[in-house]
Amino acid sequence: MAGPFYCLTCGAKEEDCKCERYCCICQNDYNVRLCADGNYYCRECREACEYEAQS
Numbered sequence: 001m002a003g004p005f006y007c008l009t010c011g012a013k014e015e016d017c018k019c020e021r022y023c024c025i026c027q028n029d030y031n032v033r034l035c036a037d038g039n040y041y042c043r044e045c046r047e048a049c050e051y052e053a054q055s
């Protein structure tokens, strides 16, 4: 089981994070989730990088 992960910018958990969320690779804002390194990634980039969103 993955997570909880913390936002790199504000240090909050994903459900508490108020940051503007967009993929840090492609700037997409659709289907963006926080990953283990504290950045947000869209689904495509998560799959490409094999990052897992917290469950």
Ligand SMILES: [Zn+2]
Residues within 6 Å of the ligand: 007, 008, 009, 010, 011, 012, 017, 018, 019
């Ligand atoms: Zn945040």
Ligand SMILES: [Zn+2]
Residues within 6 Å of the ligand: 023, 024, 025, 026, 027, 028, 041, 042, 043, 044, 045, 046
């Ligand atoms: Zn992306």
